[in-house]
Amino acid sequence: MSCKPYLDLISARLDGALTPEQAEQLNAHIQGCPTCRAIAKDLECMHSALSGCQVPAPAQLSEHVMTQIRAEKRSRRRFVRQLTGLAACLVLCVTAWYVGLPDLTADPQRLSDPWRAAPVSLTGAPRATVSPCEKWRLSSFDAPAAPSAHLLDSVDSLSAFLTRFPDTDLSAVSAAYGEDFFLSNRLLAVVMQEPSSSITHTLFELTADRVTVLRHVPEAGDSDMAPWLLIAPTQLDGPERILAVEFIDS
Amino acid sequence: MTEQELVLLAKQGDDQAFAQLMRDNEKRIYNLTLRMTGNPEDAMDLAQDTFLNAWKGLKFFKGDSAFSTWLYRLASNACIDFLRRQKRRQDISAPLAADSEDEDRLPEVPDDRFRPDTQLEQQELRRAVDEGLRQLSLEHRQVLVMREVNGLSYQEIADILDLEAGTVKSRIARARLSLRKILLKSGNFSS
Numbered sequence: 103m104s105c106k107p108y109l110d111l112i113s114a115r116l117d118g119a120l121t122p123e124q125a126e127q128l129n130a131h132i133q134g135c136p137t138c139r140a141i142a143k144d145l146e147c148m149h150s151a152l153s154g155c156q157v158p159a160p161a162q163l164s165e166h167v168m169t170q171i172r173a174e175k176r177s178r179r180r181f182v183r184q185l186t187g188l189a190a191c192l193v194l195c196v197t198a199w200y201v202g203l204p205d206l207t208a209d210p211q212r213l214s215d216p217w218r219a220a221p222v223s224l225t226g227a228p229r230a231t232v233s234p235c236e237k238w239r240l241s242s243f244d245a246p247a248a249p250s251a252h253l254l255d256s257v258d259s260l261s262a263f264l265t266r267f268p269d270t271d272l273s274a275v276s277a278a279y280g281e282d283f284f285l286s287n288r289l290l291a292v293v294m295q296e297p298s299s300s301i302t303h304t305l306f307e308l309t310a311d312r313v314t315v316l317r318h319v320p321e322a323g324d325s326d327m328a329p330w331l332l333i334a335p336t337q338l339d340g341p342e343r344i345l346a347v348e349f350i351d352s
Numbered sequence: 353m354t355e356q357e358l359v360l361l362a363k364q365g366d367d368q369a370f371a372q373l374m375r376d377n378e379k380r381i382y383n384l385t386l387r388m389t390g391n392p393e394d395a396m397d398l399a400q401d402t403f404l405n406a407w408k409g410l411k412f413f414k415g416d417s418a419f420s421t422w423l424y425r426l427a428s429n430a431c432i433d434f435l436r437r438q439k440r441r442q443d444i445s446a447p448l449a450a451d452s453e454d455e456d457r458l459p460e461v462p463d464d465r466f467r468p469d470t471q472l473e474q475q476e477l478r479r480a481v482d483e484g485l486r487q488l489s490l491e492h493r494q495v496l497v498m499r500e501v502n503g504l505s506y507q508e509i510a511d512i513l514d515l516e517a518g519t520v521k522s523r524i525a526r527a528r529l530s531l532r533k534i535l536l537k538s539g540n541f542s543s
Contacts, residue, residue, distance in 0.1 A: 109501045109529060110522055110525045113529075115520075116524070119521065141529070144532045144536075147356070148481055148532065149500060149528075150474075151474065152485075152501055153501070153503070155478050156379065159378040159382035159390075162396075165401075166400055168367065171370065172367060175367065235358055283463060
Protein backbone atom coordinates (compact mmCIF):
# COMPACT_ATOMS: atom_id res chain seq x y z
CA MET A 103 0.00 0.00 0.00
CA SER A 104 1.32 3.47 -0.86
CA CYS A 105 2.13 5.73 2.09
CA LYS A 106 1.78 8.96 0.11
CA PRO A 107 -1.87 9.71 0.98
CA TYR A 108 -1.08 9.25 4.68
CA LEU A 109 1.75 11.78 4.80
CA ASP A 110 -0.72 14.71 4.55
CA LEU A 111 -2.88 13.05 7.21
CA ILE A 112 0.10 12.68 9.58
CA SER A 113 0.74 16.40 9.24
CA ALA A 114 -2.93 17.34 9.53
CA ARG A 115 -3.27 15.25 12.70
CA LEU A 116 -0.71 17.53 14.41
CA ASP A 117 -2.98 20.47 13.60
CA GLY A 118 -6.13 18.74 14.81
CA ALA A 119 -7.52 18.86 11.30
CA LEU A 120 -8.60 15.23 10.80
CA THR A 121 -12.15 13.97 10.69
CA PRO A 122 -12.81 10.93 12.93
CA GLU A 123 -12.85 8.73 9.85
CA GLN A 124 -9.49 10.05 8.65
CA ALA A 125 -8.00 9.60 12.12
CA GLU A 126 -9.21 5.98 12.19
CA GLN A 127 -7.77 5.28 8.72
CA LEU A 128 -4.45 6.80 9.69
CA ASN A 129 -4.18 4.85 12.94
CA ALA A 130 -4.88 1.63 11.09
CA HIS A 131 -2.19 2.42 8.53
CA ILE A 132 0.42 3.48 11.06
CA GLN A 133 0.02 0.29 13.07
CA GLY A 134 1.07 -1.72 10.05
CA CYS A 135 3.66 0.72 8.57
CA PRO A 136 6.96 1.29 10.43
CA THR A 137 8.03 4.03 7.99
CA CYS A 138 4.94 6.14 8.62
CA ARG A 139 5.20 5.43 12.33
CA ALA A 140 8.73 6.85 12.33
CA ILE A 141 7.64 9.85 10.30
CA ALA A 142 4.73 10.53 12.66
CA LYS A 143 7.07 10.30 15.66
CA ASP A 144 9.63 12.70 14.16
CA LEU A 145 6.99 15.20 13.10
CA GLU A 146 5.55 15.18 16.61
CA CYS A 147 9.02 15.92 18.01
CA MET A 148 9.43 18.83 15.61
CA HIS A 149 5.95 20.06 16.41
CA SER A 150 6.57 20.14 20.14
CA ALA A 151 9.98 21.78 19.66
CA LEU A 152 8.57 24.54 17.46
CA SER A 153 5.32 25.22 19.24
CA GLY A 154 7.03 26.05 22.48
CA CYS A 155 9.60 28.44 21.12
CA GLN A 156 7.72 31.74 20.88
CA VAL A 157 9.74 34.53 22.49
CA PRO A 158 8.51 37.93 23.74
CA ALA A 159 9.10 40.95 21.52
CA PRO A 160 11.92 43.23 22.71
CA ALA A 161 10.65 46.10 24.83
CA GLN A 162 12.35 48.68 22.61
CA LEU A 163 10.42 47.56 19.52
CA SER A 164 7.24 49.54 20.20
CA GLU A 165 9.30 52.29 21.83
CA HIS A 166 11.38 52.83 18.68
CA VAL A 167 8.38 52.68 16.40
CA MET A 168 6.37 55.18 18.45
CA THR A 169 9.34 57.55 18.65
CA GLN A 170 9.57 57.56 14.87
CA ILE A 171 5.83 57.97 14.42
CA ARG A 172 5.71 60.95 16.78
CA ALA A 173 8.72 62.55 15.11
CA GLU A 174 7.03 62.11 11.77
CA LYS A 175 3.79 63.64 13.06
CA ARG A 176 5.67 66.66 14.41
CA SER A 177 7.46 67.08 11.14
CA ARG A 178 4.16 66.84 9.22
CA ARG A 179 2.50 69.42 11.51
CA ARG A 180 5.44 71.77 10.96
CA PHE A 181 5.14 71.30 7.23
CA VAL A 182 1.39 72.01 7.31
CA ARG A 183 1.98 75.18 9.34
CA GLN A 184 4.59 76.35 6.85
CA LEU A 185 2.30 75.53 3.97
CA THR A 186 -0.60 77.41 5.58
CA GLY A 187 1.60 80.45 6.16
CA LEU A 188 2.76 80.34 2.58
CA ALA A 189 -0.82 80.06 1.32
CA ALA A 190 -1.88 83.03 3.47
CA CYS A 191 0.99 85.13 2.10
CA LEU A 192 0.02 84.14 -1.41
CA VAL A 193 -3.61 85.15 -0.84
CA LEU A 194 -2.50 88.52 0.60
CA CYS A 195 -0.16 89.14 -2.32
CA VAL A 196 -2.78 88.24 -4.89
CA THR A 197 -5.39 90.40 -3.14
CA ALA A 198 -3.03 93.35 -2.89
CA TRP A 199 -2.06 92.95 -6.53
CA TYR A 200 -5.68 92.65 -7.62
CA VAL A 201 -6.88 95.68 -5.68
CA GLY A 202 -4.09 97.82 -7.04
CA LEU A 203 -4.38 96.61 -10.59
CA PRO A 204 -6.29 98.61 -13.24
CA ASP A 205 -8.84 96.53 -15.15
CA LEU A 206 -6.89 96.46 -18.36
CA THR A 207 -9.00 93.72 -19.81
CA ALA A 208 -12.06 95.98 -20.04
CA ASP A 209 -10.63 97.90 -22.94
CA PRO A 210 -7.71 96.52 -24.92
CA GLN A 211 -6.62 100.06 -25.88
CA ARG A 212 -5.78 100.76 -22.27
CA LEU A 213 -2.91 98.32 -22.43
CA SER A 214 -0.94 100.81 -24.44
CA ASP A 215 -2.02 103.85 -22.48
CA PRO A 216 -0.37 104.14 -19.09
CA TRP A 217 -2.36 107.24 -18.25
CA ARG A 218 -5.67 105.47 -18.12
CA ALA A 219 -6.95 103.78 -15.05
CA ALA A 220 -9.93 101.57 -14.31
CA PRO A 221 -12.53 101.57 -11.54
CA VAL A 222 -13.33 99.21 -8.77
CA SER A 223 -16.98 98.53 -7.92
CA LEU A 224 -18.89 101.34 -6.25
CA THR A 225 -20.31 101.07 -2.78
CA GLY A 226 -22.31 103.34 -0.50
CA ALA A 227 -25.84 104.72 -0.85
CA PRO A 228 -27.14 106.40 -2.88
CA ARG A 229 -24.68 105.12 -5.37
CA ALA A 230 -24.18 104.71 -9.08
CA THR A 231 -22.26 102.40 -11.26
CA VAL A 232 -19.19 103.79 -12.92
CA SER A 233 -17.75 102.01 -15.93
CA PRO A 234 -14.00 101.72 -16.42
CA CYS A 235 -12.64 105.25 -16.56
CA GLU A 236 -10.20 106.95 -18.87
CA LYS A 237 -7.42 109.16 -17.63
CA TRP A 238 -6.14 112.08 -19.65
CA ARG A 239 -3.18 114.29 -18.87
CA LEU A 240 -4.13 117.95 -19.23
CA SER A 241 -1.94 120.78 -20.29
CA SER A 242 -0.56 122.66 -17.35
CA PHE A 243 -2.38 125.74 -18.58
CA ASP A 244 -5.71 123.95 -18.34
CA ALA A 245 -5.91 123.48 -14.63
CA PRO A 246 -9.26 124.64 -13.32
CA ALA A 247 -10.25 124.25 -9.71
CA ALA A 248 -8.87 120.91 -8.70
CA PRO A 249 -9.95 118.59 -7.42
CA SER A 250 -13.47 118.91 -8.76
CA ALA A 251 -16.11 116.50 -10.05
CA HIS A 252 -18.71 117.05 -12.75
CA LEU A 253 -21.73 115.10 -13.96
CA LEU A 254 -22.34 115.57 -17.69
CA ASP A 255 -25.72 114.51 -19.05
CA SER A 256 -25.69 115.60 -22.72
CA VAL A 257 -23.50 116.21 -25.73
CA ASP A 258 -23.82 119.92 -25.08
CA SER A 259 -22.75 119.76 -21.49
CA LEU A 260 -19.79 117.59 -22.51
CA SER A 261 -18.63 119.99 -25.20
CA ALA A 262 -19.07 122.89 -22.81
CA PHE A 263 -16.99 121.11 -20.23
CA LEU A 264 -14.25 120.23 -22.70
CA THR A 265 -13.90 123.85 -23.77
CA ARG A 266 -12.43 124.52 -20.37
CA PHE A 267 -9.26 122.73 -21.55
CA PRO A 268 -8.40 124.61 -24.74
CA ASP A 269 -4.73 123.56 -24.74
CA THR A 270 -5.43 119.82 -24.55
CA ASP A 271 -6.64 117.70 -27.44
CA LEU A 272 -9.70 115.95 -26.08
CA SER A 273 -11.39 115.34 -29.43
CA ALA A 274 -11.31 111.55 -28.74
CA VAL A 275 -13.53 112.16 -25.73
CA SER A 276 -16.12 114.21 -27.61
CA ALA A 277 -16.08 111.65 -30.44
CA ALA A 278 -16.59 108.70 -28.09
CA TYR A 279 -19.71 110.01 -26.36
CA GLY A 280 -22.52 111.05 -28.71
CA GLU A 281 -26.26 111.52 -28.36
CA ASP A 282 -26.92 107.77 -28.24
CA PHE A 283 -24.67 107.43 -25.24
CA PHE A 284 -26.43 110.14 -23.29
CA LEU A 285 -29.85 108.55 -23.87
CA SER A 286 -29.11 106.11 -21.08
CA ASN A 287 -25.88 107.29 -19.48
CA ARG A 288 -24.11 110.25 -18.02
CA LEU A 289 -20.42 111.03 -17.80
CA LEU A 290 -18.56 111.56 -14.58
CA ALA A 291 -15.53 113.83 -14.98
CA VAL A 292 -12.99 114.43 -12.24
CA VAL A 293 -10.27 117.03 -12.53
CA MET A 294 -7.32 116.68 -10.19
CA GLN A 295 -3.74 117.72 -9.56
CA GLU A 296 -1.57 114.70 -8.98
CA PRO A 297 2.06 113.64 -9.46
CA SER A 298 2.95 113.50 -13.11
CA SER A 299 3.43 109.75 -13.54
CA SER A 300 3.65 106.35 -11.89
CA ILE A 301 0.48 106.87 -9.86
CA THR A 302 -2.68 105.04 -10.92
CA HIS A 303 -6.17 106.32 -10.13
CA THR A 304 -9.45 104.49 -9.95
CA LEU A 305 -12.94 105.88 -9.44
CA PHE A 306 -13.89 103.97 -6.36
CA GLU A 307 -17.17 105.26 -5.02
CA LEU A 308 -19.89 107.64 -6.16
CA THR A 309 -22.45 108.75 -3.58
CA ALA A 310 -24.88 111.66 -3.25
CA ASP A 311 -22.30 114.10 -2.00
CA ARG A 312 -18.94 112.85 -3.09
CA VAL A 313 -16.82 110.82 -5.43
CA THR A 314 -13.99 108.81 -4.01
CA VAL A 315 -10.86 108.23 -6.02
CA LEU A 316 -8.64 105.31 -5.11
CA ARG A 317 -5.04 106.32 -5.51
CA HIS A 318 -2.24 103.79 -5.79
CA VAL A 319 1.15 105.34 -5.15
CA PRO A 320 4.18 103.18 -5.95
CA GLU A 321 7.24 103.30 -3.73
CA ALA A 322 9.25 104.96 -6.48
CA GLY A 323 7.95 107.49 -8.99
CA ASP A 324 7.85 111.11 -10.07
CA SER A 325 6.62 113.67 -7.62
CA ASP A 326 6.11 116.55 -10.11
CA MET A 327 2.47 117.63 -10.05
CA ALA A 328 0.32 117.69 -13.19
CA PRO A 329 -3.38 118.22 -13.97
CA TRP A 330 -5.41 115.12 -14.87
CA LEU A 331 -8.89 114.41 -16.13
CA LEU A 332 -10.70 111.19 -15.24
CA ILE A 333 -13.74 110.39 -17.33
CA ALA A 334 -16.14 107.51 -16.71
CA PRO A 335 -19.63 106.62 -17.90
CA THR A 336 -22.23 106.32 -15.18
CA GLN A 337 -25.94 105.57 -15.04
CA LEU A 338 -28.78 108.04 -15.16
CA ASP A 339 -30.15 107.02 -11.75
CA GLY A 340 -27.07 108.17 -9.86
CA PRO A 341 -26.71 111.34 -7.80
CA GLU A 342 -27.78 114.69 -9.32
CA ARG A 343 -24.64 116.58 -8.46
CA ILE A 344 -21.36 116.03 -6.74
CA LEU A 345 -20.10 118.16 -3.94
CA ALA A 346 -16.71 116.80 -3.14
CA VAL A 347 -13.81 114.67 -4.35
CA GLU A 348 -12.09 112.45 -1.84
CA PHE A 349 -8.87 110.51 -2.30
CA ILE A 350 -7.94 107.31 -0.56
CA ASP A 351 -4.59 105.63 -0.97
CA SER A 352 -4.41 101.89 -1.57
CA MET B 353 -11.87 48.64 22.60
CA THR B 354 -12.11 46.34 19.58
CA GLU B 355 -9.45 46.05 16.90
CA GLN B 356 -11.83 47.72 14.45
CA GLU B 357 -12.34 50.71 16.75
CA LEU B 358 -8.63 51.03 17.34
CA VAL B 359 -7.98 50.95 13.60
CA LEU B 360 -10.57 53.67 13.03
CA LEU B 361 -8.92 55.92 15.63
CA ALA B 362 -5.44 55.18 14.29
CA LYS B 363 -6.60 56.09 10.80
CA GLN B 364 -7.61 59.49 12.18
CA GLY B 365 -4.06 59.99 13.44
CA ASP B 366 -4.45 58.67 17.00
CA ASP B 367 -0.98 57.29 17.74
CA GLN B 368 -2.11 55.87 21.11
CA ALA B 369 -4.62 53.67 19.33
CA PHE B 370 -1.90 52.53 16.98
CA ALA B 371 0.38 51.82 19.94
CA GLN B 372 -2.29 49.52 21.35
CA LEU B 373 -2.62 47.73 18.01
CA MET B 374 1.12 47.29 18.01
CA ARG B 375 1.18 45.86 21.54
CA ASP B 376 -1.53 43.38 20.53
CA ASN B 377 0.48 42.10 17.58
CA GLU B 378 4.16 42.69 18.27
CA LYS B 379 4.89 39.25 19.71
CA ARG B 380 3.60 37.34 16.69
CA ILE B 381 5.18 39.77 14.26
CA TYR B 382 8.54 39.63 16.00
CA ASN B 383 8.47 35.82 16.17
CA LEU B 384 7.73 35.66 12.47
CA THR B 385 10.62 37.97 11.58
CA LEU B 386 12.91 36.22 14.05
CA ARG B 387 12.21 32.70 12.78
CA MET B 388 12.33 33.82 9.18
CA THR B 389 15.69 35.60 9.48
CA GLY B 390 17.24 33.69 12.37
CA ASN B 391 18.87 36.93 13.47
CA PRO B 392 17.52 39.12 16.32
CA GLU B 393 18.87 42.37 14.82
CA ASP B 394 17.39 41.75 11.39
CA ALA B 395 14.19 40.58 13.06
CA MET B 396 13.98 43.80 15.06
CA ASP B 397 14.59 45.96 11.97
CA LEU B 398 11.99 44.09 9.93
CA ALA B 399 9.41 44.24 12.71
CA GLN B 400 9.97 48.00 13.06
CA ASP B 401 9.67 48.49 9.31
CA THR B 402 6.47 46.47 9.34
CA PHE B 403 4.83 48.67 11.97
CA LEU B 404 6.05 51.92 10.40
CA ASN B 405 4.78 50.82 6.99
CA ALA B 406 1.48 49.88 8.60
CA TRP B 407 1.18 53.35 10.15
CA LYS B 408 1.98 55.06 6.86
CA GLY B 409 -0.26 52.72 4.89
CA LEU B 410 -3.27 52.75 7.21
CA LYS B 411 -5.21 54.81 4.69
CA PHE B 412 -4.94 51.90 2.27
CA PHE B 413 -6.29 49.37 4.77
CA LYS B 414 -9.91 48.82 3.75
CA GLY B 415 -10.84 46.39 6.50
CA ASP B 416 -11.55 43.49 4.13
CA SER B 417 -9.49 41.30 6.45
CA ALA B 418 -8.56 41.59 10.12
CA PHE B 419 -5.93 44.24 10.86
CA SER B 420 -3.70 41.53 12.34
CA THR B 421 -3.93 39.56 9.09
CA TRP B 422 -3.01 42.64 7.07
CA LEU B 423 -0.11 43.36 9.44
CA TYR B 424 1.07 39.79 9.19
CA ARG B 425 1.01 40.02 5.42
CA LEU B 426 3.18 43.16 5.54
CA ALA B 427 5.65 41.43 7.83
CA SER B 428 5.71 38.29 5.74
CA ASN B 429 6.34 40.25 2.53
CA ALA B 430 9.06 42.29 4.26
CA CYS B 431 10.79 39.07 5.36
CA ILE B 432 10.60 37.48 1.92
CA ASP B 433 11.96 40.64 0.26
CA PHE B 434 14.75 40.90 2.81
CA LEU B 435 15.76 37.25 2.48
CA ARG B 436 15.69 37.37 -1.31
CA ARG B 437 17.93 40.45 -1.28
CA GLN B 438 20.22 38.71 1.16
CA LYS B 439 20.30 35.61 -0.98
CA ARG B 440 21.26 37.60 -4.07
CA ARG B 441 24.16 39.08 -2.17
CA GLN B 442 25.41 35.68 -1.06
CA ASP B 443 27.66 33.45 -3.04
CA ILE B 444 25.57 31.55 -5.54
CA SER B 445 27.28 28.35 -4.50
CA ALA B 446 25.76 28.53 -1.04
CA PRO B 447 21.99 28.79 -1.46
CA LEU B 448 19.77 29.22 1.56
CA ALA B 449 17.23 26.54 0.92
CA ALA B 450 18.12 22.97 1.57
CA ASP B 451 14.76 21.69 0.39
CA SER B 452 14.82 23.25 -3.05
CA GLU B 453 14.58 21.10 -6.14
CA ASP B 454 18.24 21.51 -7.03
CA GLU B 455 19.56 19.40 -4.21
CA ASP B 456 22.94 18.82 -5.85
CA ARG B 457 23.90 22.35 -4.92
CA LEU B 458 22.85 22.06 -1.31
CA PRO B 459 25.50 22.73 1.28
CA GLU B 460 26.21 19.98 3.68
CA VAL B 461 25.99 21.42 7.15
CA PRO B 462 27.98 19.21 9.45
CA ASP B 463 27.15 20.01 13.02
CA ASP B 464 28.94 18.06 15.70
CA ARG B 465 26.55 19.30 18.33
CA PHE B 466 23.88 17.09 16.90
CA ARG B 467 25.66 13.82 16.20
CA PRO B 468 23.35 10.80 15.97
CA ASP B 469 24.81 9.20 19.06
CA THR B 470 24.02 12.26 21.17
CA GLN B 471 20.88 12.11 23.25
CA LEU B 472 18.92 15.21 22.30
CA GLU B 473 17.31 17.14 25.05
CA GLN B 474 14.41 19.39 24.27
CA GLN B 475 16.62 22.48 24.15
CA GLU B 476 19.05 20.86 21.79
CA LEU B 477 16.20 19.71 19.60
CA ARG B 478 14.90 23.28 19.42
CA ARG B 479 18.27 24.52 18.31
CA ALA B 480 18.44 21.80 15.69
CA VAL B 481 14.96 22.63 14.45
CA ASP B 482 15.82 26.33 14.34
CA GLU B 483 18.84 25.53 12.28
CA GLY B 484 16.77 23.30 10.04
CA LEU B 485 14.18 26.04 9.58
CA ARG B 486 16.82 28.34 8.14
CA GLN B 487 17.67 25.73 5.55
CA LEU B 488 14.10 25.40 4.36
CA SER B 489 12.87 27.23 1.29
CA LEU B 490 11.23 30.58 2.05
CA GLU B 491 7.80 29.23 1.19
CA HIS B 492 8.11 26.29 3.54
CA ARG B 493 9.73 28.30 6.31
CA GLN B 494 6.99 30.88 6.10
CA VAL B 495 4.08 28.49 6.52
CA LEU B 496 5.81 26.47 9.23
CA VAL B 497 6.58 29.54 11.32
CA MET B 498 3.03 30.80 10.91
CA ARG B 499 1.53 27.45 11.84
CA GLU B 500 3.96 26.01 14.38
CA VAL B 501 5.47 29.05 16.07
CA ASN B 502 2.57 31.47 15.94
CA GLY B 503 -0.28 28.97 15.89
CA LEU B 504 -2.20 30.47 12.97
CA SER B 505 -4.98 28.37 11.47
CA TYR B 506 -4.93 27.14 7.89
CA GLN B 507 -7.52 29.74 7.00
CA GLU B 508 -5.57 32.61 8.61
CA ILE B 509 -2.45 31.59 6.74
CA ALA B 510 -4.47 31.27 3.55
CA ASP B 511 -5.81 34.82 4.03
CA ILE B 512 -2.34 36.22 4.61
CA LEU B 513 -0.76 34.47 1.64
CA ASP B 514 -3.78 34.67 -0.67
CA LEU B 515 -3.95 30.89 -1.02
CA GLU B 516 -6.62 28.24 -0.65
CA ALA B 517 -6.75 26.61 2.77
CA GLY B 518 -6.23 23.23 1.10
CA THR B 519 -3.03 24.50 -0.51
CA VAL B 520 -1.81 25.72 2.86
CA LYS B 521 -2.55 22.35 4.43
CA SER B 522 -0.53 20.41 1.88
CA ARG B 523 2.26 23.00 1.84
CA ILE B 524 2.62 22.64 5.59
CA ALA B 525 2.79 18.88 5.23
CA ARG B 526 5.55 19.18 2.61
CA ALA B 527 7.41 21.70 4.77
CA ARG B 528 7.34 19.35 7.73
CA LEU B 529 8.66 16.48 5.65
CA SER B 530 11.41 18.72 4.24
CA LEU B 531 12.42 19.78 7.72
CA ARG B 532 12.52 16.17 8.84
CA LYS B 533 14.72 15.36 5.88
CA ILE B 534 17.15 18.11 6.91
CA LEU B 535 17.21 16.84 10.48
CA LEU B 536 17.82 13.33 9.25
CA LYS B 537 20.71 14.54 7.14
CA SER B 538 22.22 16.42 10.03
CA GLY B 539 21.89 13.34 12.21
CA ASN B 540 19.34 14.70 14.60
CA PHE B 541 16.80 12.10 13.56
CA SER B 542 17.67 8.55 12.76
CA SER B 543 16.08 6.92 9.74
